[in-house]
Amino acid sequence: MNKSTHARWLAKQLPLWVKDGLINDQQADSIQQRYPYNESLLSGRMMINTAAAIMVGLGVIALFAFNWQLMPKLMKLAIIFSALAGVHVAGFKTADSHPLLSETLHALGTMFMGAAIFLVSQIYHLSSHYPNAFILWSAGALAIAWAKPSVKQAFMALILIMTWHLTEIFDFNHPNSEAFPVLIFTVLPLVWVLKSPVLARLTATSLLVSIGFSASWIHDDMTVLVLLLLSACFIYYHDLIKSLSTDLLQHDIGAEMAKPSTVLFIVLMFLFSFPDLLDNLKLAKIESPIALVYLVSFLAISQLLFFTNAIKRHTSAISKLMQITILLVLLPSIVDYYFLPDSFRDVSHLVSILFNILILGASIVLMLDGSRNGNRKRMINGGILLGVLVFMRFADLFDNLIVRGIAFVLTGLFLFWVSRRLGNHSAGEKS
Amino acid sequence: MSLSPARKKLLILAIAFQVISVAVIALAREIILVTGSPVTLQTAPIDPRDLFRGDYVRLDYLFNKVPVQLLSQQVKNEGIHKGSVVYLKLKQAPGGVYHAEKLALQKPDGLYLKGHTSVDWLSSYYLKNPEKASADEYTRSQPLQVKYGIERYYVEQGKGKAIEKRRGLGVNRNTNFQTPMLVHARLSSSGEAVISDYSWSNLGFLTKIAKSPERDAPDEQASAIMQFSIKNLSDTPLQIPLKPGNCSFDLITSGYDFDPQKQLQTGRDECIDTQASLTRLDPQQSMDFEFNLNNPAWIFKNNKKMQPLGRLPWNYRLRIVYNGDSFDGQQGQIISRAFHARGNVD
Numbered sequence: 001m002n003k004s005t006h007a008r009w010l011a012k013q014l015p016l017w018v019k020d021g022l023i024n025d026q027q028a029d030s031i032q033q034r035y036p037y038n039e040s041l042l043s044g045r046m047m048i049n050t051a052a053a054i055m056v057g058l059g060v061i062a063l064f065a066f067n068w069q070l071m072p073k074l075m076k077l078a079i080i081f082s083a084l085a086g087v088h089v090a091g092f093k094t095a096d097s098h099p100l101l102s103e104t105l106h107a108l109g110t111m112f113m114g115a116a117i118f119l120v121s122q123i124y125h126l127s128s129h130y131p132n133a134f135i136l137w138s139a140g141a142l143a144i145a146w147a148k149p150s151v152k153q154a155f156m157a158l159i160l161i162m163t164w165h166l167t168e169i170f171d172f173n174h175p176n177s178e179a180f181p182v183l184i185f186t187v188l189p190l191v192w193v194l195k196s197p198v199l200a201r202l203t204a205t206s207l208l209v210s211i212g213f214s215a216s217w218i219h220d221d222m223t224v225l226v227l228l229l230l231s232a233c234f235i236y237y238h239d240l241i242k243s244l245s246t247d248l249l250q251h252d253i254g255a256e257m258a259k260p261s262t263v264l265f266i267v268l269m270f271l272f273s274f275p276d277l278l279d280n281l282k283l284a285k286i287e288s289p290i291a292l293v294y295l296v297s298f299l300a301i302s303q304l305l306f307f308t309n310a311i312k313r314h315t316s317a318i319s320k321l322m323q324i325t326i327l328l329v330l331l332p333s334i335v336d337y338y339f340l341p342d343s344f345r346d347v348s349h350l351v352s353i354l355f356n357i358l359i360l361g362a363s364i365v366l367m368l369d370g371s372r373n374g375n376r377k378r379m380i381n382g383g384i385l386l387g388v389l390v391f392m393r394f395a396d397l398f399d400n401l402i403v404r405g406i407a408f409v410l411t412g413l414f415l416f417w418v419s420r421r422l423g424n425h426s427a428g429e430k431s
Numbered sequence: 432m433s434l435s436p437a438r439k440k441l442l443i444l445a446i447a448f449q450v451i452s453v454a455v456i457a458l459a460r461e462i463i464l465v466t467g468s469p470v471t472l473q474t475a476p477i478d479p480r481d482l483f484r485g486d487y488v489r490l491d492y493l494f495n496k497v498p499v500q501l502l503s504q505q506v507k508n509e510g511i512h513k514g515s516v517v518y519l520k521l522k523q524a525p526g527g528v529y530h531a532e533k534l535a536l537q538k539p540d541g542l543y544l545k546g547h548t549s550v551d552w553l554s555s556y557y558l559k560n561p562e563k564a565s566a567d568e569y570t571r572s573q574p575l576q577v578k579y580g581i582e583r584y585y586v587e588q589g590k591g592k593a594i595e596k597r598r599g600l601g602v603n604r605n606t607n608f609q610t611p612m613l614v615h616a617r618l619s620s621s622g623e624a625v626i627s628d629y630s631w632s633n634l635g636f637l638t639k640i641a642k643s644p645e646r647d648a649p650d651e652q653a654s655a656i657m658q659f660s661i662k663n664l665s666d667t668p669l670q671i672p673l674k675p676g677n678c679s680f681d682l683i684t685s686g687y688d689f690d691p692q693k694q695l696q697t698g699r700d701e702c703i704d705t706q707a708s709l710t711r712l713d714p715q716q717s718m719d720f721e722f723n724l725n726n727p728a729w730i731f732k733n734n735k736k737m738q739p740l741g742r743l744p745w746n747y748r749l750r751i752v753y754n755g756d757s758f759d760g761q762q763g764q765i766i767s768r769a770f771h772a773r774g775n776v777d
Binding site for chain 2: 077085
């Protein structure tokens with residue numbers, strides 16, 4: 001159970017505890033303030049209402065897309081604009097008395113805004129750059145997300161901005177490097193305003209996807225480096241917020257933002273265990289100014305966060321591993337190009353071997369630590385890491401079948417040991 | 432949780448933004464429709480479907496591919512990046528439709544369309560080094576692709592196919608006449624166009640190969656004999672001024688850069704001093720014209736070497752176009768589909 005789930009459980013328990021006389025009102029309030037639970041997070045009912053609003057909105061878009069020839073232009077415009085304004089006014093009127101209904105009506109209104117954009121384009125036969133429709137639509141959703149503030153509208157804005165970004169990239173081969181700052185300045189602050197861990201995770205994922213695709217279009221070889229440094233920013237931020245804040249919700253937000261980066265980091269570690277990828281990382285070859293701006297910014301922010309955490313002595317194991325990775329990737333790409341003579345340039349193999357050792361070490365540490373502390377999740381993750389590493393190296397590292405056989409037997413025996421520890425731990429829990 | 436008065440004000444502003452931002456788009460187009468200059472443009476459409484907006488006919492104008500000879504000297508010298516704003520000066524041709532006259536980076540006088548280039552014209556190396564731009568020979572043989580924001584006409588779902596068929600698409604193009612679609616639009620003073628309506632030309636055209644050249648034919652028989660037919664689709668007879676010997680028609684290039692005036696031998700000796708006489712074309716009646724492209728008059732000077740049209744590379748497409756005087760009731764340009772002289776119709 002994560003912290004927000006605990007907080008939700010606690011919020012439901014507190015009135016019962018007061019009723020049973022276990023605590024008084026004042027104590028209940030103090031506990032509530034210490035472990036706040038924001039009801040505007042996605043509840044089941046809210047999810048269904050959002051889905052309903054989106055379905056109705058899409059239905060209206062499809063109905064207008066039929067393009068009724070018998071219906072005069074002015075009537076079509078009057079209907080869609082009345083619907084757009086009408087549901088928003090109804091949402092406004094019910095904001096105090098029926099907040100959930102009000103949220104749903106505003107979500108429907110934003111869907112109608114999309115319908116209105118496409119209807120106007122249809123009526124006037126507009127064929128200009130269609131991703132512009134999505135960015136305008138997202139601006140409408142953002143306006144309400146900030147005004148209310150509203151989680152639903154923030155989600156809609158996030159989806160629309162990403163639709164704009166991906167259509168620019170895939171339909172128009174445009175790197176659209178503007179999408180990243182749009183997300184940073186318009187959606188990311190909403191994560192803290194709305195205190196929504198779910199929005200935090202989705203926004204962090206969108207930022208990684210956005211910069212990843214832009215980078216691959218601007219300068220393919222820099223993609224990995226940009227993703228690594230941005231992931232470092234999220235992971236180091238999580239450490240920082242844990243040391244700075246006592247608010248569990250803030251911890252949750254930091255954790256959710258770090259999750260996609262952690263997954264990506266593990267994938268990158270495996271990629272770095274291949275020398276080919278490292279061969280292409282030559283900083284001096286990056287000519288694009290925008291690519292360099294992003295790289296330098298992410299590097300500066302990540303290092304600022306890391307050393308702030310280091311001074312406060314609040315650096316997690318994954319942050320340390322991340323920092324070693326950054327050094328291992330960055331240093332050779334600089335040194336390799338500028339200082340080594342041609343015949344000594346091939347340091348990529350050495351670095352890739354170091355990454356193999358790092359993954360091996362990380363998997364063993366995870367399993368041993370998990371085993372020692374009875375943390376089943378850590379043990380399983382460590383086992384998966386080790387298994388994937390051995391399978392990857394099976395094909396390309398051990399040419400000698402005897403060495404390959406021994407490596408697999410040893411790994412298998414080690415995993416048996418982990419399994420046995422897991423079994424013992426389960427038995428201990430039951431007894 | 433109730434909203435504070437400040438939040439309520441912000442919410443009202445946000446709602447107003449949603450309504451007004453879309454209304455402004457509609458209003459701007461409505462103003463152009465009321466106050467803009469009317470123009471008629473001739474198209475060749477196809478019919479895909481838009482996920483959000485339903486059926487539409489894709490309108491493909493001849494000036495979506497601007498031939499190099501119509502580009503301004505600045506564009507030719509320096510090249511142009513994808514997405515750049517360009518201005519296409521229009522001129523009215525016989526039949527009332529508007530054609531491309533010149534494409535430039537600056538607003539011209541008179542009527543013009545504002546567009547955006549769809550591709551880089553000149554490769555990225557030459558765009559960064561304009562002093563060497565003349566060396567990019569490949570791109571220099573390509574037309575500049577431009578979009579003007581009037582490339583779609585939305586119709587009720589299911590109606591797009593009927594328009595497509597009437598245009599001669601999705602049917603046997605060797606037996607069915609193609610009816611040009613005439614798009615009526617209004618142009619704002621800034622070159623922005625809004626489509627108001629469309630109509631059909633009263634003339635239908637059929638372009639086909641009358642005789643393909645034999646394989647391994649000698650140079651003098653390497654080109655096809657093309658047949659171009661015109662049909663009167665209206666209810667009234669038309670009187671078309673025609674010169675003998677097909678002298679009322681020219682061969683023009685279809686987008687790709689070779690300057691017809693310099694490279695295509697169009698001055699046919701037999702056409703000097705020929706006079707046009709009115710030829711009656713009754714309703715539903717058609718006339719056929721045969722063009723033997725082996726005629727020595729149709730010689731192409733490729734790299735200063737005389738070449739038969741049938742020996743040109745495959746991207747060198749041609750069209751037959753009526754060059755005679757306009758006549759009463761003419762609607763749109765009389766022009767064939769693009770073809771290659773070896774015997775291949777687009």
